[in-house]
Amino acid sequence: MLELLNIGKSFSSQTALKGINLSIGEGEFFSLLGPSGCGKTTLLRIIAGLESATGGQILLDGQRVDQLPAQKRPFNMVFQRYALFPHMSVGENIAYGLRLRGLSKDAIEAKVAEVLALVDMGEFRDRKPDTLSGGQSQRVAVARALVNEPRVLLLDEPLSALDHKMREHMQKELRALQQKLGLTFICVTHDQEEALALSDRIGIMSRGVLEQVSSPREIYESPETIFAAQFVESTSMLRGELVEVSEDLATIRLGDGSLIKGKINVPSDQIRLGMSIEAYVRKAMVFGERAK
Template identity: 55%
Template sequence: MLTTDGSVTEKLTGARAPLLRIASVTKRFGGVTAVDGLSLDIQPGEFFALLGPSGCGKTSLLRMLAGFESPDAGSILLDGADIAAVPPHQRPINMMFQSYALFPHLSVAGNIAFGLKRAGMSRAAIDERVGEMLALVQLQGLEKRRPDQLSGGQRQRVALARSLALRPRVLLLDEPLAALDKKLRQSTQAELIALRRKLGMTFIIVTHDQEEAMTVADRIGVMDKGRLVQVGTPRELYESPNSRWIASFVGDINIIEGIVVAQKGSLLTVKTADAGTVIVTGTAKPVAGMTVPIAIRPEKIRLSAETASSELANALRGDVVDIDYLGGVSVYRIKLTSGAILRVTAANLVRSEAAFFAIGQHVSLSFPPDACIVLDK
């Protein structure tokens, strides 16, 4: 018999049972399939991010987890029990909306206490819990203010406190930081991570911001057209994308195509029109004559004013045609002799103007074979 914490399954299989199991879930709105046969396991205490472009189905999936929408097919299991028939207010799952949805006529304390009153808690228990939540989100002293007397960041904290007050098993976050400025968004991301660790709760966040997903999440599920394209840790998605689409969507990337002309162990010799002949480390099993896309992250390419050594596996020449100065790094666009453009990111380690490359400057580029990602498709 499966216990609610999955301990029996863990003892028998050595693996922890998922808290949430989404099994072949499909959701249609008229003739549009928003979620298409999606399956996913989410573990207890995990911070999971659903990442994807607008219209990919991530919010529709979140609303089904919350109970605001019902699947047309498939099942959603919480601790092994199907929750399809459980209404939203009876699920141990709370959702924090992008708009925060605070009650304008209620104070901060009143907003946080709203769900607790509906749950029938005593006045003393409500006051104690509200005090805990105010301390948790660092809003002590503001309990009597109304939402229109708060900053955007403070309203976000009230919405978070209200969502956490009932101590749900799962907290759903629908683009909760989208309205915040960059500095406040970064500090709030850190606070969310700390809260999740302190509470031991499972968080699921929906976002289209790649940097945000990679900052807060233990694992990320990238969605496109209602399907999960890849699930992995931030490092796995960035360093080992399973397709050209993922490589292009997650982070910045250079992609060149070529034909495999030789293979020696894990090293492939690939002839390209853009970068000549390059040596790459292959993880798949391409064969001679096969056309393969090769992905190279901009920060993996070394840029130099000196002529690259002939001993380097991959050495190219080009001219700087554009520069984006971003403070900590500069992004250079380099036009190769073939006419192709490669993006190269270099850390700005010193302040001296002489350390930077200039538009029009002739430069050398190089990258090791293991900096390349040979994509399957």
């Protein structure tokens, strides 16, 4: 449904994004995961139209949207610090986009009430944003975006301003909401747990490059790059000697003579028995908890 073709962005001296190609399906919860400064937020802002790419195209259902200003794109964004208008009540905040579209007063009222009910904030309609807690502000920000019925909801680190407990709760809520509406969500996060818990697919980014795009399970179980492996969960690196390869399973002898087996990620024409090789080991795999 949404396609990014060769999106690039360079600031005056450095390249922030390098040839990003990505295709996101209808109703998908897609997360862009990466450390700060990897370009994930820039990419999201390019999709929203708040920043312009220096190259590439964005297609929505086959139609180019990258030349439209942010105002005209059928996407809405939930900002990292929510960016609720402090001088307006919750209801006015949510009605803002609808008013701009010239809806009738009754229609606005009805839609605001509906979306407030959806995020379970009905009784906060007349409150000012500065009287809300983080989680409540988050819900209002989501409601303000959703009420415009965007084709894609963009979320910029939506849960990072919340404390740990609230974050887990909101994760569930966000996922439930997305599934209920069947809407496409693109979420930027640096929190791997969050990405793994929420997403249908995850795109791992590093230094302006999409390293791997796959389901949380694949990301976790078969990372394609060392960066992907290390970023998703902390890993230990063991160096040893390659002693045996059968299909994609390699046996490595470590310094003390102990042998380990694992999937090998080296192109077959580069594999030599006896070569020095690095093995990455996840704690969770070695010291796994007993299955319940």
